[in-house]
Structure formats: C-alpha cells, structure tokens
Amino acid sequence: MISEKLVKDVTVELLRKTVTRMTDDVVNELKNAMKNETEEVPRMQLKAILDNLELAEKTTTPLCQDTGVTIFYVNLPRCLDVDVEKGIIEGVRTATKDVPLRPNAVHPLTRKNPGDNVGRKMPYVNFKVWDKDYVEITVMTKGAGSENMSQLAMLTPSQGVKGVKEFILNVVLKAGSNPCPPTILGVGIGGSSDIAAKLAKEALLRPINKPNEDAEIASMERELKDALNDLGIGVMGLGGKTTVLGVNIEYAFCHTASLPVAVNVQCWAARRGTAQIFPDGKVKYPTHER
C-alpha cells in the first residue's frame, strides 16, 4: 500500500542514496577524463574527485557538503488518495537530521535559517499525473556554486542557432572556474522564459551518456561538448582538457516572435536519484541499483 508514511521513508532513503553515491554515467565520464588528461594539475584534481566518491560511498557520507535545496519531480498515478507532498516534506525534515543534509534553505530576504531545509515552497515539488500505477519520485540535490552560474536569454528569432551557441559559450566563459568544473550543461531551448528555465534543469535529469532522441539536437549536444572542451578552463578552473562532462538539451515549441534559451550549469557532483513506489508497497531505486 502506498501511504504518506511510506513516501516519507522512501524520501529519506532516496536522499541518503542520492547525496552519498554518484550515478554511474557521471563516474564513468570522470574516469574517461582521467584517462584523457596528461598534465599533473588536472590529474591531481580528478584523483581527489574520484577518491572522494569512493570514500563517500564506502562511509555513506554526503560526497559534497552542499547538499543543495531539495527539488522533486513526481509522477503520480490517477486517483491516488495520498498526500505525497506532505510525505516528501516530512522526509526532507528527517533526512536533514539523519543523513545528515546541510540545512541550506533560508528566507530569501531575512536569510533566516529554520535548520531543517523546510520553508515556504521548499522542498519544491513538481507534479505530473501519468497512466502508470506506481509513484515515481526523482530528486536533484544541486549545489549553489553551479546553480548561481545559470542564465536565461530571450534571444530574437533572427539570432537563430548561432545565437543559441554563442549564448551557451558565453555562459561557460562567464562561469569560468566558479561552478566546480567539469560541468554538465542543461540547456532549455524554446517555450517561454519560465519553460526554458524549467527545461534546462530537467535536461540534467537525463544521464549524460544518453543523447537526445532527436538526431539534430543530439548532434548539437556532441558539437558543443567537443568544442567547449577546447576552451582549457579545466577541472576546478586550473586548466586542462576537461571543462564539460556533457551537454544535455531539451526543447519546446515557442512563440514565433521568441527564442528563449536557458542554461542550467551543473557541477561535476551531479547528484540525482529516482525512487519508484509500487501499489503493493515495493520500492525500487533505478538510479541506485548497486
């Protein structure tokens, strides 16, 4: 049976797995980067990153102290009579104490910190209703260092594909050493200002070894990754061949007079996790099966 209590317990376990264990797609890309780098400075940085991941997993400790603010994406079966949001909120409160997570959520103006990562509209839960019979909860625990480097541009249609690429390049240049490179770029093209920003973040939910299904978009992802790695910003901004681990693009149709583009910059510590709660109460964590 799916219940509020079960949702709470699953949220705690999902957060624990997400902040302590990196998904394989990111680990493999970091290992590829290590193979590719020849200079001592980037190799030392990558070694620290890979050693840290191993140690965090072994000791079930948050791999980065910035466990982010908790943003959830939930798919709900029709006619489910359970307050899933309440279960998630209580789960975040408990996880903050038990995992532990860093209490990051503060009032935006007074900067007051309640200490439990719960406040007005936080955790933030995005809901969708779907035709399947199970609940799927996905969470991103994203640090502020990279989130602070994210940008939105309202381009004109005449700026076209060139304008989109130019904007993405400028975001990476402006971010420089700040977002804990190598980064993953989530790009949202089209929609409207709010939709582009939302798509940019949702693009980061896709594993980096899985290109966009649209062949043209997939080729743009490859082209950007390849070119941006020639910039030489490198791991932690200390130079080298690895500036981005991946570029994920999502798009939506937009107004004929608009070309919104948003880039969500994600640090190498790209922590995301998914849980599935089935009608019989069984739970799966497809992103963390190991």
Next chain:
Amino acid sequence: MQVRLKTPISEEQIRKLNIGDIVYLDGIIYTGRDEVHIHALEKAEHGEKPPVDFNRSVLYHCGPIMKKVGEEWFMVAAGPTTSSRMNSLEPKFIEKFRPAAIIGKGGMSQPTIDAMAKFGTAYLAITGGAAVLAAKGVKKVHGVHWFEFGMPEAIWVLEADNFGPLTVGIDAHGKSMFMNVDAVVKGNVEKVRKKLKIA
C-alpha cells in the same frame, strides 16, 4: 615545492610560496563565508572584534555539514565554497584581519590578489566537492561562533591535521594560476567559435 605549515603562519613562510606549490596544513583554522565577512567587517567598523583572531591564521571558505553527538561537534563533510562570492569584501577583510592564508575554490579577483601581495596572504585551492576527503584532514572541532547565522554561515573552529593537498592558487607576489588559465582560455575562444561555426 611541497610544504607542511602550522598555524599561526609567519609572513616570511607565506612569501616563500609560489603558485603551483602544494601545501598541507596543521593547527587551528576557521571557516567563514558570506555572513562572516559581512558581520566581521561590520563589527570592525564599530571598533568591535569578531569572536576569533584571524591574524596569521587561516580562513576557510567553507560551509560544512556538522553533526552533534552529545555535547561534541563532528565534521561530516567540508569541501570549499565558491570564493568569488566574497570578492567584494575580501580585500577589506585581509587588511583588517590579516589572515596568513585563505582556502577556497575558483580563485578571487584582482583587488584580492593585490591585497594578498600587500599583506602576505596566500590563496590555497582545494578540490571543490571533495568534501569527505577534506573532512578527513580535520582532527577536532574546537567550537562554533555565530551559529545563529545557520550551520553553513557560522565560524567553525577546526584543528587541521595534514589538511590537504592544497594548491597555491594565488601567491603573495601577485601571481594567480586562475588568471594564467584565463589568459589561455581567452586565446582559445576564437578557435572554439570557429569549431561551433559562429565565428
């Protein structure tokens, strides 16, 4: 060059360091980020002192995850935060409080580089996100000040034990590894634009 330094660290010891050198630290270090900079400088303006003495000690740009067991605090995860957020306050902070070194990630802007050269301060870069490794270099948590600003924004008094490896990212001679990389990146931009067919 690789060195092991113990706080307090003299100006002479810091002036010996050059960008690219590797440092390991022992002794008392303090965490401090946005709120610590704002409030320590505010206090200084009113002729008051912050609760700890940063003089020839080390300031760590870090908002850790801590856990209290009984009456004692333990460090769970403690990687660096983005130093550039403190760019506008750091030159004044260095002038007022004279830390020997600042640990962080991502480097800092020219006015801070200048202040570091003037007052004999080094910037030590630690790998961002590698928070469990960093916490291994902390032997003991001696206390906390300004906890009312929240766990990440408080001043944590830490005893470092072979804390590192730290890379000298900015030395006390006005040199910055990050600025050097910036110059390389600027030189690469046109090549990248051509590759993207936007040149």
